[in-house]
Amino acid sequence: MKVxxxxxxxxxxxxxxxxxxxxxxxxxxxxxxxxxxxxxxxYLATDFDKAEGVLAGxxxxxxxxxxxxxxxxxxxxxxxxxxxxxxxxxxxxxxFQSAVALDPNVKLDAALATAETQAAFNEAASSGGxxxxxAEAPVAADPEEPAETPSGEGLDCTPTTAExxxxxxxxxxxxxxxxxTSMELRYKSFGSxxxxxxxxxxxxxxFRGEVPxxxxxxxxxxxxxxxxxxxxxxxxxxxxxxxxPVEFALVESSAAEPxxxxxxxxxxxxxxxxxxxxxxxxxxGQKGGGVDWGGACxxxxxxxxxxxxxxxxxxxxxxxxxxxxxPDGKCVGGxxxxxxxxxxxxxxxxxxxxGLHVAQDxxxxxGNDVCSIAEQDAQNFTCYxxxxxxxxxxxxxxxxxxxxxxxxxxxxxxxxxxAIGTTRILLSYDFAFTRNILAGLRVGYALNGGPPSGADxxxxxxxxxxxxxxxxNGDKFLPFHLEVRASYVFRRNGISSKGFRPYVHVGGGLAQxxxxxxxxxxxxGVLQEDQRLACSTGEADPSTLGQTEADxxxxxxxxxxxxxxxxxxxxxLGETLGxxxxxxxxxxxxxxxxxxxxxxxxxxxxxxxxxxxx
Numbered sequence: 001m002k003v004x005x006x007x008x009x010x011x012x013x014x015x016x017x018x019x020x021x022x023x024x025x026x027x028x029x030x031x032x033x034x035x036x037x038x039x040x041x042x043y044l045a046t047d048f049d050k051a052e053g054v055l056a057g058x059x060x061x062x063x064x065x066x067x068x069x070x071x072x073x074x075x076x077x078x079x080x081x082x083x084x085x086x087x088x089x090x091x092x093x094x095x096f097q098s099a100v101a102l103d104p105n106v107k108l109d110a111a112l113a114t115a116e117t118q119a120a121f122n123e124a125a126s127s128g129g130x131x132x133x134x135a136e137a138p139v140a141a142d143p144e145e146p147a148e149t150p151s152g153e154g155l156d157c158t159p160t161t162a163e164x165x166x167x168x169x170x171x172x173x174x175x176x177x178x179x180x181t182s183m184e185l186r187y188k189s190f191g192s193x194x195x196x197x198x199x200x201x202x203x204x205x206x207f208r209g210e211v212p213x214x215x216x217x218x219x220x221x222x223x224x225x226x227x228x229x230x231x232x233x234x235x236x237x238x239x240x241x242x243x244x245p246v247e248f249a250l251v252e253s254s255a256a257e258p259x260x261x262x263x264x265x266x267x268x269x270x271x272x273x274x275x276x277x278x279x280x281x282x283x284x285g286q287k288g289g290g291v292d293w294g295g296a297c298x299x300x301x302x303x304x305x306x307x308x309x310x311x312x313x314x315x316x317x318x319x320x321x322x323x324x325x326x327p328d329g330k331c332v333g334g335x336x337x338x339x340x341x342x343x344x345x346x347x348x349x350x351x352x353x354x355g356l357h358v359a360q361d362x363x364x365x366x367g368n369d370v371c372s373i374a375e376q377d378a379q380n381f382t383c384y385x386x387x388x389x390x391x392x393x394x395x396x397x398x399x400x401x402x403x404x405x406x407x408x409x410x411x412x413x414x415x416x417x418x419a420i421g422t423t424r425i426l427l428s429y430d431f432a433f434t435r436n437i438l439a440g441l442r443v444g445y446a447l448n449g450g451p452p453s454g455a456d457x458x459x460x461x462x463x464x465x466x467x468x469x470x471x472x473n474g475d476k477f478l479p480f481h482l483e484v485r486a487s488y489v490f491r492r493n494g495i496s497s498k499g500f501r502p503y504v505h506v507g508g509g510l511a512q513x514x515x516x517x518x519x520x521x522x523x524x525g526v527l528q529e530d531q532r533l534a535c536s537t538g539e540a541d542p543s544t545l546g547q548t549e550a551d552x553x554x555x556x557x558x559x560x561x562x563x564x565x566x567x568x569x570x571x572x573l574g575e576t577l578g579x580x581x582x583x584x585x586x587x588x589x590x591x592x593x594x595x596x597x598x599x600x601x602x603x604x605x606x607x608x609x610x611x612x613x614x
Contacts, residue, residue, distance in 0.1 A: 025067040027061070028067055031058050031061070038077065039080070039109075042054060043077075043085060043112075048081050051081050052078060052218075055081065059078075068102040068103050071103075072106040075099035075106075076095070076106050076107075076121075077109065078095040079093070079117065080092070080109060080117060083116060084113055090221075091190070096108075097124045099124070153238065155238060156175050157172060157174040158171075158174075162249060163250070163251050163256055164251075165251060166217060168270065169211065169213055170210065171210050172211065172226065173207070173261050174226050175207075176236065178228065178237055179231075180236050180237060185199075186224060187223065189222065208261060209226075219252055222247065223247050225246060226238060226240065290304065295314050350607055351431060352430075352605065355428035355430075356426070357599040357600065358424070358425060360424075361420075362515075362596045362597070363515035363595050363596075364416075364417075364595070365417065366414055366417070367413065367414045367554075369411070370519065371407075374407075380558060380592075381554050382453040382454070383519075383552045383553065386552060388553075389471065390470070392451070392455040392457055392471055392474070394406055396458045397459055406525050407524065409521065409535050410538040412520075414519060419515035419516065420516075421514055422446040422447060422448050422513055422514055422515075424447070424599075426444035427444060428601070429441050439486050440487065442483040442509075443482055443483075449479055452474025454474040456469050456474070477514060478560050481509070482510045482511070485505045485506065485507030486507065488504055490502045490503060502569045503567055505567060509561070511562055513586070516553050516555050519551075520552070521551075521552050522541075522548045557591055558595060559591055560588075562586045564584045564585060566583045568583055569581055576605050578602070578603040579600075580599075580600070580601045581598070581600055582601070583596070583598050
């Protein structure tokens with residue numbers, strides 16, 4: 001029993017003493033995940049710059065909290081990216097030397113290594129590597145040693161130092177003995193496959209251009225050359241050539257003076273721009289979930305910062321060159337970036353949208369002799385004495401020959417224009433099949449409809465009172481509104497986006513539109529029986545026969561079916577509430593005519609569809 005207790009005590013102290021060593025490398029797990037991401041995601045997608053950036057950022061973020069084995073693995077894969085991906089065998093050799101120096105037992109991933117990369121690794125392994133470097137280890141040159149004179153002639157240029165610190169703007173200044181009218185600077189960053197161009201500007205006797213900080217982030221060999229041309233476009237000088245460029249060693253730190261123009265101080269060193277892996281220990285300001293690229297997700301909250309949830313999978317934002325490539329965001333560093341207030345097209349959207357609206361009908365009206373008996377039917381008008389709804393005009397007049405209908409004196413015309421019509425209270429429902437395509441229904445009730453059309457009444461010619469019939473025997477106004485429609489939302493984010501959401505729609509349904517125009521007439525029905533015929537046919541001016549002026553409400557009657565096309569905009573106050581301005585252009589049938597119907601309302605969206613994205 002005593003022996004057993006001593007054994008347990010020894011085991012306890014052994015475990016206790018081993019804890020600091022285990023706790024020392026707290027970032028190994030996160031670092032290995034980022035290494036896998038760099039290779040399995042970016043390298044295999046042939047995004048070699050991104051892959052190397054993630055690996056280098058991982059080395060930096062490790063500090064002293066990753067084991068030598070993990071750091072060696074990162075450097076080994078940097079060598080893979082440089083050698084097999086970028087065909088930069090010299091850069092691969094440097095990375096392999098760093099890996100072997102950290103862990104002599106590090107193994108090459110032979111499945112990704114070309115024959116040249118394999119040879120570079122074998123050479124580094126056989127030599128035992130060198131001292132363990134920091135991230136983006138430079139190939140330092142002697143700052144006192146003058147730069148090798150490149151091929152090219154005719155230009156006197158600066159800088160001439162052999163090494164320049166990373167993250168510095170490189171001012172290039174050239175003069176020429178020839179009559180140069182323009183100069184062009186071309187450069188290639190370490191690890192880059194292409195040359196970039198800077199148009200130099202003339203100041204005094206020299207031409208000046210600057211290599212931006214973005215091109216000097218990575219330590220290694222930096223190459224450039226300058227060409228000068230005269231007014232005729234002929235080359236009159238060069239500093240370096242494409243095949244034999246001027247070379248500088250970009251290093252993390254240097255005792256050499258930073259380059260500058262001859263009359264200016266050297267530009268300040270730019271802030272470090274490193275790939276700090278999302279959710280990596282020690283990387284500040286990172287937010288998001290824990291699901292990496294390609295992992296399953298239900299919402300953006302599941303994905304790591306910088307990723308979006310697309311069809312249940314965490315994906316990288318799309319690539320871009322301009323902001324216009326990102327309809328709902330901005331192009332930053334070649335990738336679309338979206339704010340939290342903007343949903344991507346692959347994100348969730350509310351499928352059900354309810355609305356309450358007030359609509360105003362505006363009819364297009366015109367006509368000649370609109371209150372004559374025949375023309376009321378032909379032109380879809382119904383005329384009533386002004387301010388009444390039970391005294392149709394002209395009606396019939398009692399006389400010695402019986403009840404006879406008489407037209408007014410000709411000339412009750414309406415010029416082409418618009419007239420305010422019925423007002424509608426509408427409820428709407430739309431179902432979103434996608435975030436851009438919707439089908440919907442509108443039901444409602446119309447106010448301010450006109451009196452019945454085709455009413456049959458008889459007036460006393462002396463008193464003007466109705467002696468027979470009622471206006472209620474006519475065709476009454478249909479107050480109900482029923483409309484079906486299909487809509488398309490133009491904005492990429494569609495119905496779920498905040499801000500303005502323009503759309504168009506087509507549809508049809510049941511409705512009647514009444515619009516009133518006041519017209520003055522000369523009422524032949526109030527004249528003596530022997531004078532009415534001459535009045536109604538226009539053979540005699542009724543003003544010579546007695547007082548006959550009357551104001552008439554001419555109601556334009558349109559419908560009771562319609563087809564419509566139109567559009568509008570919803571201003572999203574959020575994912576749920578919105579303000580909607582809608583415009584219907586309605587063609588009424590069978591009583592034909594055109595009606596413009598603007599409406600204003602509030603919408604409420606609910607019920608989701610699809611994974612949530614940022």
